[in-house]
Ligand code: 2HA
């Protein structure tokens with residue numbers, strides 16, 4: 001077996017969590033990431049027949065039975081993943097009945113997967129139903145996005161428009177807009193179901209006054225989506241108290257989307 005600490009998927013999880021920590025998005029144990037892995041990717045590093053522990057997941061995950069994920073641990077700090085991946089991450093396989101997670105590697109101190117596993121797994125199922133290449137669900141608490149949650153109406157069309165208007169990149173990067181959930185209790189199956197419902201229309205979902213979820217075919221893609229929203233939210237917050245003299249009009253947003261050939265939410269523009 002090869003040393004799993006040299007596996008590209010572990011190294012990339014460590015790099016990504018370190019980046020997110022240093023950006024100030026993931027204080028203490030804030031944030032969590034799950035990434036779908038293939039047997040071909042994982043089998044050079046671990047014995048897929050050796051289950052360390054079986055951990056109930058508390059909801060029906062049968063849509064994802066047999067699938068492998070690397071998932072950040074509950075209570076663990078993004079700050080610490082790089083120096084000790086085996087304690088802060090785990091590789092799990094959803095059991096054939098969909099009721100539990102088989103731990104194949106990690107959570108070395110007896111830990112378990114993030115408390116937000118319902119939102120992660122339900123979101124994976126939703127995105128996979130639309131895109132076979134989907135792999136990543138990423139949750140974070142980016143500062144400016146959360147600041148904007150305090151002063152902007154929590155409604156997805158209005159919120160998306162405010163982001164799109166801050167800079168040209170936005171409608172090109174997230175033409176599907178951001179879904180927005182009201183404040184809800186986190187860590188529950190209910191917020192997981194509500195998130196997955198939004199994921200059928202958006203790759204980004206804001207949890208009101210809590211944080212954001214981004215998804216994608218790679219860690220880079222999910223990270224890049226959140227990073228672009230956070231940049232736009234920073235621009236919004238830098239100018240929210242000032243008279244706004246210039247904006248990108250709806251006709252200009254349409255011209256951008258048409259030029260770059262992105263399928264944007266037409267109902268989010270007044271055209
Ligand atoms: O894991 O971010 O939403 C800590 C959180 C919970």
Ligand code: ZN
Pocket residue numbers: 030031139140141186210211
């Ligand atoms: Zn959170």
